Amino acid sequence: xxxxTDIQISICGSAGDGTIAVGDIFKRAMARxxxxxxxxxxxxxxxxxxxxxxxxxxxxxxQVYSMKSYSDVLVSLNDLHxxxxxxxxxxYGAIIYDSAPMSAVAExxxxxxxxxxxxxxxxxxxxxLSELATGANRSRNIVALGFIAGLYQLPQQAFHQAIAAKxxxxxxxxxxxxxxxxxxxxxxxxxxxxxxxxQVGRPRARKNGxxxxxxxxxxxxxxxxxxxxxxxxxxxxxxxxTGIMERLAVEMPRRGGRLVQTEDEIAAISATIGAGYAxxxxxxxxxxxxxxxxxxxxxxxxxxxxxxxxFVSQRGGPSTGMPTKTEQSDLxxxxxxxxxxxxxxxxxPTNVEGCRRCAARAFEMAEKFQVPVIVxxxxxxxxxxxxxxxxxxxxxxxxxxxxxGSSAPGDNYRRYELTADGLSPRCVPGEAGGIxxxxxxxxxxxxxPNDNPDVHxxxxxxxxxxxxxxxxxxGINFTKRFGDKGKIDVGLLAWGSTFGEALEAVLLAREExxxxxxxxxxxxxxLPSRPILRFCNDCQQxxxxxxxxxxxxxxxxxxxxxxxxxxxxxATGAPMDINYLLTxxxxxxxxxxxxxxxxxxxxxx
Amino acid sequence: MPTSTHHVVLGNGIAGNHAADVIRKRDPNSRITIISxxxxxxxxxxxxxxxxxxxxxxxDYLVHPPEYYESQNITLRRKTRVVxxxxxxxxxxxxxRETLHYDKLLIATGGHAYIPARLLDDVGLMHSFHNFRxxxxxxxxxxxxxxxxxxxxxxxxxxxxxxxxxxxHRVIVALDNRTFWPxxxxxxxxxxxxxxxxSMGLDVRDHGKVDHIEAGNSKGPARQVFxxxxxxxxxxxxxxxxxxxxxxxxxxxxxxxxxxxxxxxPQLQTARDNIWAAGDVCQIWxxxxxxxxxxxxxxxxxxxxxxxxYNMTGEQSPFESTVDEALxxxxxGLLHSPFWEYDQRG
Numbered sequence: 001x002x003x004x005t006d007i008q009i010s011i012c013g014s015a016g017d018g019t020i021a022v023g024d025i026f027k028r029a030m031a032r033x034x035x036x037x038x039x040x041x042x043x044x045x046x047x048x049x050x051x052x053x054x055x056x057x058x059x060x061x062x063q064v065y066s067m068k069s070y071s072d073v074l075v076s077l078n079d080l081h082x083x084x085x086x087x088x089x090x091x092y093g094a095i096i097y098d099s100a101p102m103s104a105v106a107e108x109x110x111x112x113x114x115x116x117x118x119x120x121x122x123x124x125x126x127x128x129l130s131e132l133a134t135g136a137n138r139s140r141n142i143v144a145l146g147f148i149a150g151l152y153q154l155p156q157q158a159f160h161q162a163i164a165a166k167x168x169x170x171x172x173x174x175x176x177x178x179x180x181x182x183x184x185x186x187x188x189x190x191x192x193x194x195x196x197x198x199q200v201g202r203p204r205a206r207k208n209g210x211x212x213x214x215x216x217x218x219x220x221x222x223x224x225x226x227x228x229x230x231x232x233x234x235x236x237x238x239x240x241x242t243g244i245m246e247r248l249a250v251e252m253p254r255r256g257g258r259l260v261q262t263e264d265e266i267a268a269i270s271a272t273i274g275a276g277y278a279x280x281x282x283x284x285x286x287x288x289x290x291x292x293x294x295x296x297x298x299x300x301x302x303x304x305x306x307x308x309x310x311f312v313s314q315r316g317g318p319s320t321g322m323p324t325k326t327e328q329s330d331l332x333x334x335x336x337x338x339x340x341x342x343x344x345x346x347x348x349p350t351n352v353e354g355c356r357r358c359a360a361r362a363f364e365m366a367e368k369f370q371v372p373v374i375v376x377x378x379x380x381x382x383x384x385x386x387x388x389x390x391x392x393x394x395x396x397x398x399x400x401x402x403x404x405g406s407s408a409p410g411d412n413y414r415r416y417e418l419t420a421d422g423l424s425p426r427c428v429p430g431e432a433g434g435i436x437x438x439x440x441x442x443x444x445x446x447x448x449p450n451d452n453p454d455v456h457x458x459x460x461x462x463x464x465x466x467x468x469x470x471x472x473x474x475g476i477n478f479t480k481r482f483g484d485k486g487k488i489d490v491g492l493l494a495w496g497s498t499f500g501e502a503l504e505a506v507l508l509a510r511e512e513x514x515x516x517x518x519x520x521x522x523x524x525x526x527l528p529s530r531p532i533l534r535f536c537n538d539c540q541q542x543x544x545x546x547x548x549x550x551x552x553x554x555x556x557x558x559x560x561x562x563x564x565x566x567x568x569x570x571a572t573g574a575p576m577d578i579n580y581l582l583t584x585x586x587x588x589x590x591x592x593x594x595x596x597x598x599x600x601x602x603x604x605x
Numbered sequence: 606m607p608t609s610t611h612h613v614v615l616g617n618g619i620a621g622n623h624a625a626d627v628i629r630k631r632d633p634n635s636r637i638t639i640i641s642x643x644x645x646x647x648x649x650x651x652x653x654x655x656x657x658x659x660x661x662x663x664x665d666y667l668v669h670p671p672e673y674y675e676s677q678n679i680t681l682r683r684k685t686r687v688v689x690x691x692x693x694x695x696x697x698x699x700x701x702r703e704t705l706h707y708d709k710l711l712i713a714t715g716g717h718a719y720i721p722a723r724l725l726d727d728v729g730l731m732h733s734f735h736n737f738r739x740x741x742x743x744x745x746x747x748x749x750x751x752x753x754x755x756x757x758x759x760x761x762x763x764x765x766x767x768x769x770x771x772x773x774h775r776v777i778v779a780l781d782n783r784t785f786w787p788x789x790x791x792x793x794x795x796x797x798x799x800x801x802x803x804s805m806g807l808d809v810r811d812h813g814k815v816d817h818i819e820a821g822n823s824k825g826p827a828r829q830v831f832x833x834x835x836x837x838x839x840x841x842x843x844x845x846x847x848x849x850x851x852x853x854x855x856x857x858x859x860x861x862x863x864x865x866x867x868x869x870x871p872q873l874q875t876a877r878d879n880i881w882a883a884g885d886v887c888q889i890w891x892x893x894x895x896x897x898x899x900x901x902x903x904x905x906x907x908x909x910x911x912x913x914x915y916n917m918t919g920e921q922s923p924f925e926s927t928v929d930e931a932l933x934x935x936x937x938g939l940l941h942s943p944f945w946e947y948d949q950r951g
Contacts, residue, residue, distance in 0.1 A: 091671060092664075098701075099684070099700065099701050100700075100701065100702075101701060101702055103702070104702045104703070104704070105701070105703045106703070107703060107704060107705055107706060109703070110699075110701050110703045112682050112683070112684060112685050112701065113680065113682055113703075115682075115683070116671070116675075117646055117671035117672075117673075117674040117675060117681055118671035120644060120645075121644055121683050121684040122644075122684070123684035123685075123701070193738040193741075195644055195645065195663060195738075
């Protein structure tokens with residue numbers, strides 16, 4: 001019987017130890033070997049210094065949906081940083097550390113004194129091996145990587161290829177040194193008796209062909225933009241969204257696109273709306289603070305009915321907050337932010353593949369519904385790596401966006417014509433007969449400023465009613481239910497990056513005999529009320545887990561549906577903890593339906 | 606704020622763990638640290654022959670589950686090697702360059718297999734049996750119905766031999782003057798004891814001293830042992846069982862009195878303040894013998910741990926030996942030793 005692989009390896013070190021770099025090699029090697037990979041790196045906000053870095057990678061030969069609560073293996077490249085994370089390793093998991101540190105350590109400062117009794121220690125002279133193999137101690141990280149590969153009999157060749165790829169832009173000696181360090185660690189690992197019960201089976205052969213890529217959420221968004229034929233991008237750097245712009249800055253010029261780094265976020269959204277008005281596929285990317293600055297211009301996009309795509313990656317807030325920590329606390333701003341009744345489409349993908357698909361579909365939807373579309377992710381999804389299987393069957397390129405509605409330019413052209421579905425004929429500047437006014441002022445069907453009460457009422461209705469059809473747009477599952485069918489004890493309604501943890505918790509709860517299911521909600525605005533209500537009606541209790549303090553999505557759902565939900569909030573700057581959710585599910589399964597909205601804190605249960 | 610006494614126990618065997626257990630009972634607020642060179646929690650080494658009976662999970666050999674250490678508030682530092690003891694400063698230097706302070710120290714590092722100097726060049730061709738890892742290596746190296754060559758044949762080896770034979774393998778014992786160690790069999794009795802070994806199913810050979818060991822060819826047994834008398838034995842593994850030597854390398858500069866082992870008084874205290882020793886590592890003053898002597902066997906070792914623990918927590922109890930050292934030939938002509946009747950949970 002084939003071994004089941006589902007292991008999570010954490011590598012912890014200080015900035016400068018090469019922690020993230022070696023984690024990157026590990027995940028790419030594993031993806032190259034055919035495993036499914038999810039990975040998430042933790043790094044300090046400070047650019048320089050000796051802050052803590054952790055690279056966590058989960059590999060499996062089956063589909064998995066999130067990081068695990070507990071790691072199977074922890075590698076310490078810096079004991080002071082790693083010691084607080086010892087408790088994250090499960091019983092009979094492994095802890096690998098340096099038995100020959102460079103300098104004397106204070107009493108209690110070595111990780112060997114902090115292992116739990118259930119852990120299996122591997123004391124490896126990492127520094128010495130690095131010095132022996134390369135003449136320097138700089139390759140400690142690669143030695144440790146080699147040890148992991150040797151101990152767990154991972155395919156050496158896949159690592160060699162990943163290392164070569166990692167350093168291909170540098171002098172050949174750099175890759176040679178890294179390979180020597182890796183082989184030294186590999187040899188040591190291969191000859192070490194494995195006491196832990198970490199099992200690594202062969203990767204499962206994929207049924208369908210297609211290309212396998214390791215992507216972050218940011219990378220997938222950039223990929224989706226390119227697949228959709230993005231023509232212009234305007235952006236101002238901000239963590240954790242910058243990666244989108246960095247990727248597009250490399251790729252867009254090669255494809256005839258244009259990317260401009262603007263002076264601030266206001267300029268970025270202004271230019272994006274301008275380009276959208278001119279008919280280009282245009283986007284910008286930012287985080288919560290940037291979105292706050294963009295709020296006014298988003299209102300212009302709504303009022304003038306201009307397509308634009310805004311990618312928003314949330315981080316800990318408010319204000320500058322925690323730039324390198326994750327949070328889902330900009331939902332209110334994304335859905336409601338701005339002045340006036342400025343309805344817009346908000347999509348929240350739940351995984352990396354979803355980022356790609358939502359990014360590409362966002363352009364279509366912005367054009368179809370003539371409105372800014374916000375794609376809302378968070379740092380956890382922005383920076384999370386996953387294996388993505390590109391099938392090559394999707395076509396996100398522009399299709400018939402120019403002609404929507406009943407009248408054509410030149411025929412008494414009314415850019416804001418009131419139609420049954422609220423969608424008006426759109427033309428771009430320069431098109432013959434398409435002269436119209438686009439303004440932030442309320443306007444009539446021609447675009448001429450008009451504050452007549454009836455006009456404002458009709459136009460408000462038009463701007464909102466047209467979005468109803470957005471819920472029927474094909475190409476994205478705006479909601480999807482997983483787990484038990486029919487009536488259930490507990491249902492989890494989850495959005496964004498948290499859905500992966502929610503589904504993993506549901507799968508564990510089902511193993512315990514709890515009847516439960518999870519529904520992912522990808523379309524946040526307008527909210528697909530019907531399927532959500534159907535789901536809620538099947539549930540004795542509905543839990544809404546999210547990474548914020550107030551339960552912004554829970555407020556949205558209970559306000560829209562008039563139905564009580566249980567909030568499961570987690571506002572620590574870290575991703576949702578599966579065990580935290582599992583505890584909440586167990587608690588909910590024991591209780592009867594509550595009569596009013598309450599707040600759940602599983603740790604106090 | 607008053608600080609609790611830090612009891613440090615070197616060694617993760619019977620003596621050390623039993624001592625920690627007793628210390629915890631007698632001093633609930635103290636800090637206890639056990640230092641072990643191995644990777645595993647305290648497990649029953651006497652049970653290791655059962656790897657030949659299919660018990661291949663180290664977890665099955667654990668004396669205590671992981672939760673025990675947490676419930677007893679005992680810190681176990683594994684894969685940790687002590688390189689130096691400084692009694693004056695009451696510190697231990699660890700190989701990973703950490704200095705650990707102790708208030709009271711128990712040295713229970715046990716012993717390791719004695720290898721005669723003439724065989725040191727061939728160490729790489731021999732298998733020991735002192736921990737789970739090497740026990741598993743021996744088990745996997747011995748083919749079905751294969752042959753184990755035991756050099757010497759001390760009581761630990763003879764115990765293992767009983768299991769190996771019972772599981773369908775052959776054991777050849779190459780006799781040596783340390784056969785039956787730690788027991789010294791009178792010359793007049795030796796033939797009867799050797800006859801008992803043969804009755805137990807062992808193939809007893811007396812070829813004199815080993816000359817050297819070679820790896821076998823790929824088709825035959827993996828090892829060949831050549832004797833000075835020109836004879837040769839072939840087997841899957843060669844295992845040295847010449848008795849134990851105390852593990853005291855790290856004490857070279859400590860100033861602790863040593864002969865072959867650590868010299869302690871009947872209360873198991875060394876000549877240095879706040880340092881005790883227990884188990885196979887120590888030689889205890891015997892007024893009867895007017896000499897320092899070793900005491901072997903799990904009952905003795907466990908008792909030493911207990912006595913040391915009492916004395917580390919304020920008592921002045923002397924160690925009294927048990928009957929473990931008897932070795933006798935039964936009425937059925939078989940060899941028997943209380944040494945083999947181990948049950949650490951008892």
